Amino acid sequence: MERPRVLVTEPIDPAGVAGFQEYAEVKLAFDADRAELLNIVGDYDALVVRVKHKIDREVIDRGARLKVIAMNGIGLNHIDVNYAKEKGIAVLNVPDASNDSVAELTIGLMLNLARRINPAFASVREGQWNKHAFIGHELKGKTLGIIALGKIGSRVAHIAQAIGMDVIAFDPFLTPQAVAALKVELVSLPDLLGRADVVSIHAPLTKDTYHLLGAEELAQMKEGAFLVNAGRGGIVDEEALYAAVASGHLGGFAGDVMETEPPGKNKLFGLPNVVVTPHIGGNTHEAQRRIGLRLAEEIKKIIVPGAR
The missing domain is CATH 3.40.50.720 (NAD(P)-binding Rossmann-like Domain)
Incomplete structure (x- = not known):
């Protein structure tokens, strides 16, 4: 046969x-x-x-x-x-085989933004050694807002809590009782955006989540907050994102996904406080x-x- x-x-x-x-x-x-x-x-x-x-x-x-x-x-x-x-x-x-890998990359992207790792290394590569130019932030004591508290989002919450972050989440499909063991507070999206020092996206791309974060939503985020997207490109309006980061309203953006992949030339990549990886979340x-x-x-x- x-x-x-x-x-x-x-x-x-x-x-x-x-x-x-x-x-x-x-x-x-x-x-x-x-x-x-x-x-x-x-x-x-x-x-x-x-x-x-x-x-x-x-x-x-x-x-x-x-x-x-x-x-x-x-x-x-x-x-x-x-x-x-x-x-x-x-x-x-x-769907479950790469949960840990994506969650760990997410935390890595947060740390990269908070400690300004990419621009610091770029300056060293150019022959500089200016330690005073790269003052960053600790994640301990900061509030992480997770959009979509599925298996990856839950794993990110667990690691973030180990670092010492407070975690809140927006997920319309979950109840407070369902996440009680995670010690995560479920909140509305506007509440999350207004309270979080770091917002991390782990939602699928659907007609309901397409451009979920546009100009209006990004304006609701805290001044200097970081945005991380390891979910799906298209959930963030990239034109609005560029404006929010370039103006200084957001402290930076780190992503593993883009609305168009490969993205080609994108003006976001010219901003010093932007880090983008080529969809490598599950690549371990x-x-x-x-x-x-x-x-x-x-x-x-x-x-x-x-x-x-």
């Missing part, structure tokens, strides 16, 4: 590849453009993607034998999930290994008869 076939369009941890190879023929098509993807996808039972390709109706229709589309990560915004399911194709992601060896192994396990249940 012919072995199932798995098409992988972007790099995945070797543990995942090895897991696929135990039960399937695997093609690693990391260099494939859209035209090649459309040309070859019909020969595979499983398609493993990340964010390079938009998996729309055209791709799904070409996948004549597809049984599953798997996201090597969390977000599914670039996959037409409903249409895939209409065609009888399962859609998988691994530990998280990528967990993701690869989980995908291999879940895909096997779908494309190998009797594997369940």
Whole structure:
């Protein structure tokens, strides 16, 4: 009997590849453009993607034998999930495998802003050693406002509390009773923006969260507050964000996501108190290994008869 076939369009941890190879023929098509993807996808039972390709109706229709589309990560915004399911194709992601990695990066971005690490290193690289030019802030004793207290937001809250921060959160889907064990106060969004020294975003991008923070909301933030976005690009209006940071109203912005990725040239990047990483929240060896192994396990249940 012919072995199932798995098409992988972007790099995945070797543990995942090895897991696929135990039960399937695997093609690693990391260099494939859209035209090649459309040309070859019909020969595979499983398609493993990340964010390079938009998996729309055209791709799904070409996948004549597809049984599953798997996201090597969390977000599914670039996959037409409903249409895939209409065609009888399962859609998988691994939402929990990178929680710790994203939470730790979030704290790193906060520390970077608070201690002005990037501009300090830039000055050292230029031959300077001016320790008096880079007076920063402690996070201990400051108030962290978390937008969306899911698994990642909760982990950020736990680490922040260990540092000595007070944590408040806005999450319309949770009750105070549901978060009592976290020792986090649930508040309204305006209250959070007005009280927090650091605001950290961990919400998904939906029609309700698109530009959730625009000019009006950013103006409600405390003078000198920091904004961190490790959730999804598009939740913050970047034009309004530029104005708020450039004017000095906000003390700085750090993000791992942008509304358009890759963002190309963006005037935000010219501001000294802005730090942006290229969507690397889940990019740790530990998280990528967990993701690869989980995908291999879940895909096997779908494309190998009797594997369940």
